Amino acid sequence: MRANYLIVLIGPTGVGKTSTSLAISNRFNAPIISADSRQFFKEMKIGTAAPTPNQLKEADHYLVGHKSITERYSCGMFEMDALSILNNIYQTNPMAMLVGGSMLYIDAVCSGIDDFPTPDAELRESLEKQLKEDGIEALRAQAKLLDPEQYNKIDLKNPQRVLKVVEVCLQTGKPYSSFLNQQKKKRPFTTIKVGLNRPREELYSQINSRVDQMIEDGLVDEAKKLYPYKGSNALKTVGYREIFEYFDGKITLDKAIELIKRNSRRYAKRQLTWWARDNEIKWFNPEEQENIMEFIETEVNKKQSP
RNA sequence: GGUGCCAUAGCUCAGUUGGUAGAGCAAAGGACUGAAAAUCCUUGUGUCCGUGGUUCGAUUCCGCGUGGCACCA
Numbered sequence: 001m002r003a004n005y006l007i008v009l010i011g012p013t014g015v016g017k018t019s020t021s022l023a024i025s026n027r028f029n030a031p032i033i034s035a036d037s038r039q040f041f042k043e044m045k046i047g048t049a050a051p052t053p054n055q056l057k058e059a060d061h062y063l064v065g066h067k068s069i070t071e072r073y074s075c076g077m078f079e080m081d082a083l084s085i086l087n088n089i090y091q092t093n094p095m096a097m098l099v100g101g102s103m104l105y106i107d108a109v110c111s112g113i114d115d116f117p118t119p120d121a122e123l124r125e126s127l128e129k130q131l132k133e134d135g136i137e138a139l140r141a142q143a144k145l146l147d148p149e150q151y152n153k154i155d156l157k158n159p160q161r162v163l164k165v166v167e168v169c170l171q172t173g174k175p176y177s178s179f180l181n182q183q184k185k186k187r188p189f190t191t192i193k194v195g196l197n198r199p200r201e202e203l204y205s206q207i208n209s210r211v212d213q214m215i216e217d218g219l220v221d222e223a224k225k226l227y228p229y230k231g232s233n234a235l236k237t238v239g240y241r242e243i244f245e246y247f248d249g250k251i252t253l254d255k256a257i258e259l260i261k262r263n264s265r266r267y268a269k270r271q272l273t274w275w276a277r278d279n280e281i282k283w284f285n286p287e288e289q290e291n292i293m294e295f296i297e298t299e300v301n302k303k304q305s306p
Numbered sequence: 307g308g309u310g311c312c313a314u315a316g317c318u319c320a321g322u323u324g325g326u327a328g329a330g331c332a333a334a335g336g337a338c339u340g341a342a343a344a345u346c347c348u349u350g351u352g353u354c355c356g357u358g359g360u361u362c363g364a365u366u367c368c369g370c371g372u373g374g375c376a377c378c379a
Contacts, residue, residue: 013343038343048343074340104342113339124341155337158346164339180339238343262332267343273336 004090004189005030007097007296010106010275011196012268014207016286018051020196021099022058027293028095031060033082035100035109037075038237040067046214046222047239069226069234076116079108086189096189103274110193112185120171127163127170142166147175192299194292195281197272204265211239211261219243220253238263 007030011017025032034040038048042065051064062085067073082098089096098109107113131139139162144151146169154161168176197203223243229235230244239260246256275281284292 036343072340075342076340078340102342104339108339116340119340155346158338160341160345161338164341168340176339233341233344236341236344240343264343265333269334270336270338270343274338274342276336 002094004086004094005096005300006086006110006187006189006191007095008106008110008191008193009097009099009196010101010103010193010281011286012203012271013101013264014049014210014268015196015198015203016206017099017101017196018049018055020286020289020292021097022055023289024194024292024296025059025097028097028296029093030095030097031062031089031093032097032099033062033085034064035078035082035098035102035106036064037073037078037100037102037105038234039064039100040073040078041065041069041234042067043069043226044222044234044237044240046217046219047237049210049214069229069232072121072233074118075102075105075108076113076118078105079113082109090189101271103271110187110191112183112187114179114181116168116179117172119167123167123171127167131159131163136162139163139166143169146170147177150175150177153177191280192296193278193281194296195275195283196286197283198285203268207264207268208261211257211264214239214260215257223247238267 007024007028009017009021009024021032024030034051036048036050038044039050040063041048044050045065051061056064063078063081086096098106100106104113127139136157136159139159140151140156143154143162143165147165150165154165156162165176168174168179172179198206219239220243223240224247226235226240227244227247230240235241235244242251242256242259242263245251245259246253251259282295284295
């Protein structure tokens with residue numbers, strides 16, 4: 001049986017994944033699947049630094065702008081979409097690439113994620129209301145009752161975590177922990193993980209100037225069109241939230257820009273924290289393109305002839 | 307040129323009636339199973355401008371120097 005490969009290209013926001021991905025794609029004839037939880041949405045092009053039409057022409061791309069912000073999308077759905085696309089690609093081509101910055105989504109494709117029911121919108125809403133009115137204490141008490149095992153594991157100060165446990169328990173009648181299986185899923189492909197990073201200072205100044213570029217490219221106009229949907233999950237995102245605050249008169253535009261920069265920097269830091277524990281990743285500076293190519297080639301050869 | 311004010315964390319500043327110092331922001335570290343560009347936790351990083359003096363002891367008081375700001379010429 002022929003081996004299939006998935007080149008996984010990751011790195012913090014603004015490090016330069018897109019251009020590196022095009023080079024790798026061309027070199028190894030590997031179609032690109034985006035793993036960017038905000039570039040999925042077709043209305044959010046500028047604020048997510050989505051690949052331009054020209055860049056999209058340079059290689060085959062999947063899962064970029066394939067959803068609307070009015071639709072609900074989750075990392076479980078992404079896992080299924082990505083796997084089915086990969087399955088198609090591997091019919092004719094042993095190489096594919098996963099590129100993005102959404103940590104959980106990438107892990108879902110590489111090692112799988114346990115099956116949870118899709119959340120019920122009404123239940124979510126009522127739990128959110130409860131959280132707002134009665135505070136996190138009330139939800140905590142429910143979580144403790146419904147799933148004591150999970151209650152002991154989660155961060156009790158984090159409302160999203162507590163709410164999720166209660167939600168799953170109420171929706172299914174079974175404890176949240178019963179859905180956890182902790183096992184890595186078997187995948188019909190070998191992953192080659194390439195991480196991109198640069199010195200922190202350099203990364204930050206790149207992030208800052210990319211935000212300025214977004215403003216120049218018309219982020220404010222893009223956000224204006226999306227303002228009516230500002231409650232949607234997709235738009236709870238760096239780059240849009242801050243502009244919405246400006247529209248609401250809460251802050252000045254300059255302040256909004258400053259906050260977008262800061263929040264992007266913090267996001268980059270969170271990404272790096274997540275990946276720090278993944279020792280399958282081989283890290284490179286994006287400038288060392290030839291080294292990256294060599295590394296991928298070696299890995300392919302190594303894994304082909306054990 | 308003269309007079310006055312200021313000089314403390316990356317930034318804006320507080321403070322020590324003389325016993326080597328603390329806020330906000332920025333930043334750093336961490337967690338993470340369908341909201342994940344989300345959500346949450348932890349942390350003060352310092353030649354207190356330089357130099358001489360007084361003092362057991364000076365970032366603090368005094369002199370001088372340097373830099374900045376303001377006003378007067």
